Amino acid sequence: MSNHEPSRTRRRRGSAHPTLKDVAEAAGVSSITASRALNTPERVNEETRKRVLQAVDRVGYVPNLIAGSLASASSRFIAVIVPSLANTVFIEVIKGLQDTFESRGYQILLGNTDYDLQREQQLVRTFLGWSCSALVTAGLRHSEGCRTLLSNWDKPIMEVMELGKAQDLNVGLDHEEAGRCMARHLLERGYRSIVYVGACMDRDYRAGMRFAGHCQVLEGAGLEAPLIELDQLGSLAAGAAGLDRVREAFPSARAIHFANDDLATGALLHAQRLGLRVPVDMAIAGFNGLPLGQHVTPRLTTIQSPRETMGRLAAEEILRRLDGKRVTRRQQDVGFQLLGGQST
Amino acid sequence: MSNHEPSRTRRRRGSAHPTLKDVAEAAGVSSITASRALNTPERVNEETRKRVLQAVDRVGYVPNLIAGSLASASSRFIAVIVPSLANTVFIEVIKGLQDTFESRGYQILLGNTDYDLQREQQLVRTFLGWSCSALVTAGLRHSEGCRTLLSNWDKPIMEVMELGKAQDLNVGLDHEEAGRCMARHLLERGYRSIVYVGACMDRDYRAGMRFAGHCQVLEGAGLEAPLIELDQLGSLAAGAAGLDRVREAFPSARAIHFANDDLATGALLHAQRLGLRVPVDMAIAGFNGLPLGQHVTPRLTTIQSPRETMGRLAAEEILRRLDGKRVTRRQQDVGFQLLGGQST
């Protein structure tokens, strides 16, 4: 009764749920009017609109967004691809994106590459298949195939985190400069025997960029720039291990420049357990400006990166494009800030 | 040439991209065969399948998943609704879900309620509109309207985090019992003057459940169970403030049971800055078992909750249902574990 008559003999997966047609019948209008009442209310008489909205409630209509997307060839999905969910940094960027997009009625499709470019390419394919309105991806490094897929795509593409030669839009910061900045700070504080501790820099290549900046400055000062590379991306435990390895490999080291705050804080807490005085016996510096590092004693010297802001700015720039406005800035440098703590 | 003839006079949003029909023509088969070659390869002759796959590459076909979902009335989307992205706890649950679902070809649709039940209801509506294959939501508390929407829905519904009277499936732990467990531990260690520090327990009602358990034990022992409630959910800074407030309001307090590890660790680090000895002058306990608390000195006494496991188990149970298997367990208790540290 409440359901459509099956067409003669052929059965069809009838989805039981009320459709726009049911709403239209209940309101005594055509389905296109019901559609307009919901999507472009200003194009419908107020009286009619009210009748339609009542009908929606009465029949318990939930719009089929898939059908709508197919018909209109656009989905209000924003694809977001990050290399990891285990890293607070990406979570905060996602948060900035999500807050901005969700309030404008866009839905985020989250993809996690686990630092695998092939996986990224596969995700991009899938997301293109969902007719996303835009795509945000962390970083500028992609596989060949991924690049091809993206360059044949006609919607906004936003690459966040670092700055460089982007496909389309780009919001990020200069990691090499950040590395230089911290290295300069350490030199200014009088340290000469400085070790960089990275972690999986083939995957976390932004840490590699910071290391490159670090090296430039140290070499410019005529100093060695020794490196210890850990096999865990960023954790307190790995940081503790890093401190041990530095002390073993470079007994004369007086300062450690860590690739991120997790490592640095882990080392700092470990130093306390060992009875090492920070920074007297060993100076420790990080990168990211996580709350964690700002609550330990001594407070961690680090570089604050505006992650949530980065997500927000990226989202706003995309929204401008989606609203048909001309691009204001294809590339935006969100900058960073040295947080001088007591650990150096 | 590469495009469809527009139908007489009527123009149509022609999406430029190659469609399955183009692939089929290039491979010299009908489009349903091309569809089968991609989706149910075992139902197509190997030779034909190869021709189709070559054609896919040749024309640069990207499947339109929206059209596919509409036709098949199912989308391989899993809706996941959490109250916050700022809280590591939910991120880890999401990670467990994502790892399990992504490997099976499902895409997560992430929604963030900001602890607002109306917002949750709106998200549920939207997600139902996307014909999700299943819905996962954090917690058992929902608005009336949300409950109605869910009960009229015919796909798996999974409620995670706490245990109780669920709509459908339920994976979580007993927060009241966790609260009792920690309270008992504190009593066993000899503490008698114990303050609970919560934060926004109207929103983080699971912390309220733990507080309830805490109260039961203390009252059972004939003790008072004073409460300090903070207005920030969980941060190191709020924990530090919490310690100050306890010392001011309850100078005789000898132990603090914090609602979570962020607060507890913040208090612990703050205690060190103040020169308070933990646990001699003040014992501190938390909840969650975050790595953070396990790397400070003294190591934090807390309760380990298996968050990623919770996500994984939830996903696996849903997948069983989606694979048509009979429900094994509608409700699963993932349990928890007291991590005795040196802070009590």
Place this chain on the structure above:
DNA sequence: TAGAACTATGTTAGCGCTAACATGGTAGCG
């Protein structure tokens, strides 16, 4: 007051894909 301009609603034709049914060919069986 004719006709342009605008408003409110309706009709038609798909969006790109797949479920359901149909068809022809090849084994398999007693």
Place this chain on the structure above:
DNA sequence: CGCTACCATGTTAGCGCTAACATAGTTCTA
């Protein structure tokens, strides 16, 4: 050898919605 069974492929008819065009009524303009 006529039968069923199965395999590989094709034809048809939508899934539920909205863009494009159409139509009738109303207001504005010169």
